[in-house]
Amino acid sequence: MTTTNRAAEAISARGVRKSFGKHLVLDDASLAVADGTIFALLGPNGAGKTTMVRIASTLIRADAGEVRVGGHDVAADPDAVRALIGVTGQFSAVDNYLTGEENLRLMADLRHLGRRAGRARIAELLERFDLTDAARKPASAYSGGMRRRLDLAMTLVGDPAVIFLDEPTTGLDPRSRRTMWQIIRELVTDGVTIFLTTQYLEEADQLADRIAVLDHGRIVAEGTPAELKSRVPGGHVTLHFAEPRALRSAAGVLGGATPDADQLTLQVPGASVASLRRMLNSLGDSGIDVEHLSVHTPDLDDVFFAVTGHATADPAEQEALAP
Amino acid sequence: MTSLTRTLADSATMLRRNLKYQLRYPSLTLMLAGLPIVFLLLFVYVFGGQLGAGLGGHGAAGGHGTAHPDRGAYLDYVVPGILVMTVASVALGTAISVATDMTTGIIDRLRTMAIARAAVLTGHVLGSVLQTLVILVLVTGVSLAIGFRTSASPLQWLAAAGALALFAFALIWLSAALGLAARSVETASNTPMFLTLLPFLSSGFVPTASMPAGLRQFAAYQPFTPVIQTIRGLLAGGPVGAHAVAAIAWSAGIALVSYVWAVRLYNRRRAATPN
Ligand SMILES: Nc1ncnc2c1ncn2[C@@H]1O[C@H](COP(=O)(O)OP(=O)(O)OP(=O)(O)O)[C@@H](O)[C@H]1O
Numbered sequence: 001m002t003t004t005n006r007a008a009e010a011i012s013a014r015g016v017r018k019s020f021g022k023h024l025v026l027d028d029a030s031l032a033v034a035d036g037t038i039f040a041l042l043g044p045n046g047a048g049k050t051t052m053v054r055i056a057s058t059l060i061r062a063d064a065g066e067v068r069v070g071g072h073d074v075a076a077d078p079d080a081v082r083a084l085i086g087v088t089g090q091f092s093a094v095d096n097y098l099t100g101e102e103n104l105r106l107m108a109d110l111r112h113l114g115r116r117a118g119r120a121r122i123a124e125l126l127e128r129f130d131l132t133d134a135a136r137k138p139a140s141a142y143s144g145g146m147r148r149r150l151d152l153a154m155t156l157v158g159d160p161a162v163i164f165l166d167e168p169t170t171g172l173d174p175r176s177r178r179t180m181w182q183i184i185r186e187l188v189t190d191g192v193t194i195f196l197t198t199q200y201l202e203e204a205d206q207l208a209d210r211i212a213v214l215d216h217g218r219i220v221a222e223g224t225p226a227e228l229k230s231r232v233p234g235g236h237v238t239l240h241f242a243e244p245r246a247l248r249s250a251a252g253v254l255g256g257a258t259p260d261a262d263q264l265t266l267q268v269p270g271a272s273v274a275s276l277r278r279m280l281n282s283l284g285d286s287g288i289d290v291e292h293l294s295v296h297t298p299d300l301d302d303v304f305f306a307v308t309g310h311a312t313a314d315p316a317e318q319e320a321l322a323p
Numbered sequence: 324m325t326s327l328t329r330t331l332a333d334s335a336t337m338l339r340r341n342l343k344y345q346l347r348y349p350s351l352t353l354m355l356a357g358l359p360i361v362f363l364l365l366f367v368y369v370f371g372g373q374l375g376a377g378l379g380g381h382g383a384a385g386g387h388g389t390a391h392p393d394r395g396a397y398l399d400y401v402v403p404g405i406l407v408m409t410v411a412s413v414a415l416g417t418a419i420s421v422a423t424d425m426t427t428g429i430i431d432r433l434r435t436m437a438i439a440r441a442a443v444l445t446g447h448v449l450g451s452v453l454q455t456l457v458i459l460v461l462v463t464g465v466s467l468a469i470g471f472r473t474s475a476s477p478l479q480w481l482a483a484a485g486a487l488a489l490f491a492f493a494l495i496w497l498s499a500a501l502g503l504a505a506r507s508v509e510t511a512s513n514t515p516m517f518l519t520l521l522p523f524l525s526s527g528f529v530p531t532a533s534m535p536a537g538l539r540q541f542a543a544y545q546p547f548t549p550v551i552q553t554i555r556g557l558l559a560g561g562p563v564g565a566h567a568v569a570a571i572a573w574s575a576g577i578a579l580v581s582y583v584w585a586v587r588l589y590n591r592r593r594a595a596t597p598n
């Protein structure tokens with residue numbers, strides 16, 4: 001990213017550090033988001049994603065480093081940044097005591113849209129987010145998915161040029177998630193820049209032009225989905241066996257494979273058609289019965305493992321959360 | 324848009340939000356009106372006869388057509404105190420509503436928007452001032468219904484309303500600042516408590532002359548006394564003079580200091596982290 005033209009950067013962060021007390025949450029994080037693109041910040045719980053969004057959206061200050069949005073320094077000129085951005089945080093930011101329509105009206109008034117333009121925009125957003133029927137119900141009576149949609153609709157009221165979405169699809173059912181993806185894609189075709197965070201590798205893969213992987217406050221990898229995937233060699237095939245003897249003989253025949261005696265599986269590196277054919281041939285020649293097999297093409301999970309040396313679900317984090 | 328028109332427009336927007344809350348949940352307003360009315364009835368009907376007898380020459384009107392002349396005299400004496408106490412106890416609600424609001428997600432959203440800095444607070448404060456005026460009308464209505472009599476002219480009524488509104492404005496800004504300074508909503512409901520105590524340590528319920536020396540001095544120099552004396556003077560149709568000057572000075576001073584403090588707290592306050 002060193003050669004990127006600064007003028008074409010909607011968001012840039014350089015050497016951002018942030019600690020809460022002794023806990024270093026962002027450690028020298030740098031990234032750049034080109035105008036009109038979707039950028040995904042990918043990381044497990046506690047990686048520092050929300051902290052990054054809060055800094056870039058003027059909610060909190062970094063301890064060190066520089067963040068610019070639309071060319072404005074977020075620390076020195078927060079109001080200029082605020083005029084450009086729209087933020088949908090990780091946690092619901094709707095007014096529960098107001099109706100959906102009143103929430104949108106509040107945004108329209110604070111964006112000084114004027115009565116007529118405001119009313120038209122509100123009707124359009126209610127329609128687009130499938131909230132017209134619920135427009136006059138208090139937001140406290142909305143389901144999680146409706147609330148998420150209202151939240152995003154509120155963000156869009158003033159047509160922000162740069163939009164931050166902190167885990168926009170967490171808690172949505174698969175259908176709503178796809179609808180949300182569709183909406184996000186439509187936004188960039190209108191020229192908006194989107195900075196989103198996600199824990200879902202598939203989501204980053206589906207949406208993002210570029211992805212940065214954040215782990216314990218550090219950016220450990222950055223690139224297009226294809227670039228990141230090219231970092232992991234191959235992919236693999238998992239063979240499932242009916243009994244341990246077959247697993248043992250297969251492991252003997254196929255060098256470089258990793259057996260799992262408990263699961264009765266054998267993980268064989270390489271997922272190309274050629275390597276698959278070779279593998280099946282040698283198994284057939286040795287008369288080994290395979291119950292079934294699954295092919296695993298490389299995905300961002302593998303990327304994550306490759307760049308961090310651990311899986312996305314951080315075991316320490318999981319333990320900490322256990323009662 | 325100039326920054327002044329933006330501030331006015333944004334404050335009006337936030338005020339509308341506050342008024343919508345109040346209209347949607349009127350029980351809160353009624354609860355806030357209940358307290359001073361209970362105190363009014365308690366003081367007049369339980370202590371009124373006794374306290375009225377002890378008033379001596381302090382009774383404003385006294386001896387009008389009520390069944391019990393001492394109680395009637397005390398009613399006339401205590402109503403200004405009750406009105407000012409109303410202002411204080413409604414202000415208490417602002418600390419709680421501001422502190423509660425700060426914990427909600429919508430405030431985080433507002434912080435990422437280019438809106439006038441003080442607008443969120445101004446909306447709360449102006450909403451509470453209007454709420455105070457409504458409750459004052461209710462309390463005055465009850466006072467008149469149980470026999471409060473006044474010789475005030477319409478102009479004096481208006482001046483009394485103005486003095487009460489100004490004092491309410493000051494105490495509500497103070498309460499908003501205390502609500503922002505509090506670490507939790509519980510704390511926010513406790514720290515401004517002293518505001519409801521101060522009317523008792525003033526000329527509101529008994530003449531300061533009847534108090535022991537130290538307390539008398541405190542009562543004479545704390546802000547509630549000049550405000551109460553101003554209202555009392557106006558409602559008795561008499562002169563107010565130096566009390567009014569002191570009342571306005573205190574109100575303006577408290578409002579200014581609290582405003583600056585509250586806006587600073589609001590802007591400095593770290594964004595809420597609900598996780
Ligand atoms: N205000 C705060 N005070 C103290 N610690 C904080 C604060 N905000 C965040 N943290 C800590 O910083 C770390 C990163 O938090 P952050 O919310 O940025 O993670 P995240 O990547 O968004 O995680 P998640 O996927 O769970 O949302 C966590 O360990 C969290 O406990």
Ligand SMILES: [Mg+2]
Binds near residue numbers: 051
């Ligand atoms: Mg987060």
